[in-house]
Amino acid sequence: MLIVNKPIALLGLIILFAAAFCPMLQVKILFNLVTWGLYKTDPRLFLITYAIVAIAALCFFVRQLKAYRLLTRVLFIWILLMAAAVYFKSTHYFNLKFADNLLGKTIHFQWGWILLAIGSVLLLFSVKKEVLKP
Known part of the structure; x- marks a missing residue:
């Protein structure tokens, strides 16, 4: 039987939805620092990520725990990838060593990735399997 720790699951969902508005990348463009959210980084990644989060939230609220457990694992692996x-x-x-080194020095990860990771870990550990005792 699957058991969900509801406060941890709700906290994880709130953190994941809040991470959509957090900076993911910082880009230096001519002495200006520009921060990009996940949508500006890549809209496809944004849509796939939040489609998985939305379906996991739906499964949580309608108590489809097997699907919720599967989607939390998929979400965790997806965020790592x-x-x-x-x-x-x-x-x-660019596949040019000089240009790639220059570009690598101008783009830095921001704290939004940490929120995504924390939210997915909370969702991952919010559900556990427990054996019923007769």
Whole structure:
């Protein structure tokens, strides 16, 4: 039987929805610092991520716990893959070593990624399997 720790799950969902408005990347453009959210970084990643979060929230509220557990695992793996993809895309964009080093020095990760990771970890550990005792 699956059991959900509701306060942790709700806190994780709130953190994940708040992470949509947090800065993900900081880009230096001619002495100006520009911060990008997840939508400005890549709209497809944003839509896929928040589609998974929305479906997980729906499964949580309608008590489909098997689907919720599966989606929390998928979301955690997706966020790890997404962070790796953004990192490799920003450091290997031109396939020229000089240009990639210059671009890699101008793009920095911001604290929004930490919120995404914390929210997904909270969702991941909010559900557990417990054996019923007769």
